[in-house]
Amino acid sequence: MNILDKIIADKFKEVELKKSLIPVSQLENSVLFNRKCISLAENLKKGSGIIAEHKRRSPSKDVINQSLNVQDVVKGYEKAEVSGISVLTDGKYFGGSLEDLLHARASVTTPILRKEFMIDEYQVTEAKAYGADAILLIAAVLTEKQLIYLADSAKNLGMDVLLEIHNEEELQKSLKVNADMIGVNNRNLKTFEVSIDNSKNLARLIPNEFVKVSESGISNTGAIADLKNYGYQGFLIGENFMKTNNPGVAAKAFIKELKSIV
Numbered sequence: 001m002n003i004l005d006k007i008i009a010d011k012f013k014e015v016e017l018k019k020s021l022i023p024v025s026q027l028e029n030s031v032l033f034n035r036k037c038i039s040l041a042e043n044l045k046k047g048s049g050i051i052a053e054h055k056r057r058s059p060s061k062d063v064i065n066q067s068l069n070v071q072d073v074v075k076g077y078e079k080a081e082v083s084g085i086s087v088l089t090d091g092k093y094f095g096g097s098l099e100d101l102l103h104a105r106a107s108v109t110t111p112i113l114r115k116e117f118m119i120d121e122y123q124v125t126e127a128k129a130y131g132a133d134a135i136l137l138i139a140a141v142l143t144e145k146q147l148i149y150l151a152d153s154a155k156n157l158g159m160d161v162l163l164e165i166h167n168e169e170e171l172q173k174s175l176k177v178n179a180d181m182i183g184v185n186n187r188n189l190k191t192f193e194v195s196i197d198n199s200k201n202l203a204r205l206i207p208n209e210f211v212k213v214s215e216s217g218i219s220n221t222g223a224i225a226d227l228k229n230y231g232y233q234g235f236l237i238g239e240n241f242m243k244t245n246n247p248g249v250a251a252k253a254f255i256k257e258l259k260s261i262v
């Protein structure tokens with residue numbers, strides 16, 4: 001069993017429990033449920049392209065930063081002029097929560113991606129109720145039919161969809177999905193090795209109707225300048241900012257340097 005299999009097995013149990021505790025009707029009655037979303041995909045096209053992530057820990061790195069509060073981190077990211085903010089809501093493996101998403105939403109207007117392992121429409125409704133503008137769908141863990149269904153559910157609620165792939169096979173089952181962005185994950189989830197070459201190799205196969213996003217293992221502006229030549233407009237960065245004492249300041253310096261080289 002690889003780490004993704006373990007995360008998904010736990011996620012099924014977690015979602016079943018939540019469904020028994022909080023009915024969908026309660027989520028739909030939340031104040032944020034009717035909030036108009038801001039498009040993450042459109043923001044990536046016109047801004048720095050950086051999606052900065054709030055990430056306390058991860059299976060590959062264990063603890064990254066447990067001492068910061070989410071409001072300060074996301075306000076710092078917004079000040080740095082990132083194009084989007086990713087908030088991990090998985091508790092067991094990443095130390096995140098839906099409360100993090102709620103706190104983030106209350107602190108910024110920048111589009112927020114709910115970074116979660118989505119397996120059920122219930123989580124899509126939750127994402128909207130807690131203030132997300134976009135959701136992540138991972139092709140490695142969903143069938144083509146599930147991808148289509150969950151993406152349509154998110155779009156019907158006004159959210160954008162970032163569809164994550166690792167290889168050509170996953171791309172093929174993603175092509176009929178109503179996603180706004182296709183994200184290529186540079187992290188091999190079996191070995192945790194990261195290689196930006198994964199984004200480069202898959203770039204020409206991704207149809208132009210999707211905004212291309214490169215995810216994971218990005219730690220320098222040179223990599224982004226390189227990826228832009230392959231048509232990428234979005235760059236998801238977590239650890240590189242979160243490992244510092246002030247992720248917002250780190251993101252600001254990064255974006256300043258990026259502007260000076262592209």
Ligand SMILES: O=C(O)c1ccccc1NCC(=O)[C@H](O)[C@H](O)COP(=O)(O)O
Pocket residue numbers: 003004053055058059060061185189215216217218236237238239240
């Ligand atoms: O980060 C992990 O170790 C990980 C392990 C298993 C599944 C997903 C994982 N990460 C989720 C992500 O997509 C990353 O947090 C995101 O791309 C940012 O990556 P990085 O800049 O390398 O922190």
